[in-house]
Amino acid sequence: MGNFEGKVALITGAGHGIGKGIARQFAEAGANTVIVDYNAETGEETAKEITNEFVKSIFVQADVSDPEAFVRVRDKVFEEFGRIDILVLNAGVAFANKVNDISFEEWSKTISINLTGLFNTVKAFYNDFLMNKGSIVYISSGSALSGTGGGVSYPASKAGGEGLIRGLAKELGPKGVNVNAIAPRLIDSGKMMRVNYPTEESLNAVLEKIPVRRFGTIEDVANLTLFLADKANSYIQGQTILLDGGRTIA
Numbered sequence: 001m002g003n004f005e006g007k008v009a010l011i012t013g014a015g016h017g018i019g020k021g022i023a024r025q026f027a028e029a030g031a032n033t034v035i036v037d038y039n040a041e042t043g044e045e046t047a048k049e050i051t052n053e054f055v056k057s058i059f060v061q062a063d064v065s066d067p068e069a070f071v072r073v074r075d076k077v078f079e080e081f082g083r084i085d086i087l088v089l090n091a092g093v094a095f096a097n098k099v100n101d102i103s104f105e106e107w108s109k110t111i112s113i114n115l116t117g118l119f120n121t122v123k124a125f126y127n128d129f130l131m132n133k134g135s136i137v138y139i140s141s142g143s144a145l146s147g148t149g150g151g152v153s154y155p156a157s158k159a160g161g162e163g164l165i166r167g168l169a170k171e172l173g174p175k176g177v178n179v180n181a182i183a184p185r186l187i188d189s190g191k192m193m194r195v196n197y198p199t200e201e202s203l204n205a206v207l208e209k210i211p212v213r214r215f216g217t218i219e220d221v222a223n224l225t226l227f228l229a230d231k232a233n234s235y236i237q238g239q240t241i242l243l244d245g246g247r248t249i250a
């Protein structure tokens with residue numbers, strides 16, 4: 001784990017699951033954290049918990065699909081901490097429906113949160129990043145490559161996000177900003193994995209496909225996020241790293 005003292009890391013969707021775990025690790029490594037979530041209860045709780053255990057963390061309620069909310073988030077971050085160094089684009093939703101069962105609303109919601117949400121977050125902090133030569137880490141999904149993990153709207157949104165990240169890496173690399181993605185598969189975050197594998201039987205069957213014979217943990221994703229955000233590793237640029245226990249496509 002690198003040293004992030006004096007840095008400010010903003011994590012979207014950090015009230016629960018993977019985002020929360022990432023925020024906790026950044027705080028443990030000395031960074032001030034900004035918890036963004038549309039769920040006020042879990043978001044507040046996470047910021048309080050982190051402040052008590054590590055260093056100051058603030059919660060700002062916002063929906064990543066709302067560009068205006070992010071202007072507010074940016075103002076609040078600068079009011080509290082006066083800088084931004086790391087953006088973790090983690091907030092996401094998953095629906096497991098097949099084409100005939102996907103309503104336009106569901107399609108549109110998935111794209112607005114999982115894809116447009118990335119653009120809104122980056123745009124609000126774009127000029128600040130140029131100043132601090134920061135790092136951006138996007139939590140994608142192995143389903144962008146495999147097509148598994150929930151009907152078509154989810155993989156479509158995640159593959160779109162990876163395109164955005166590759167474009168951003170080209171645009172921001174010359175300015176000293178690192179941009180990379182992590183594509184996890186089957187991380188036991190307590191919620192999202194159950195969308196596709198609701199029974200013990202289905203979980204056991206998919207476990208057989210993972211060579212390391214375990215599901216990923218929140219810590220696995222957090223460890224890699226801190227690694228990619230660390231300027232000691234800044235020659236890694238525009239990459240998507242599969243975090244899947246060796247399963248890859250199956």
Ligand SMILES: NC(=O)c1ccc[n+]([C@@H]2O[C@H](COP(=O)([O-])OP(=O)(O)OC[C@H]3O[C@@H](n4cnc5c(N)ncnc54)[C@H](O)[C@@H]3O)[C@@H](O)[C@H]2O)c1
Pocket residue numbers: 012013014015016017018019036037038039042062063064065090091092093094113117139140141142183184185186187188189190191192193
């Ligand atoms: N769990 C897995 O197996 C897995 C695998 C691959 C990728 N991922 C990705 O990791 C990320 C986190 O997943 P998780 O398992 O922790 O999910 P989760 O459902 O446990 O947590 C997601 C968090 O994001 C917040 N959120 C959702 N929509 C939001 C919005 N519009 N604005 C602000 N906050 C919002 C939720 O309130 C929640 O706190 C997601 O992008 C997901 O696609 C998860």
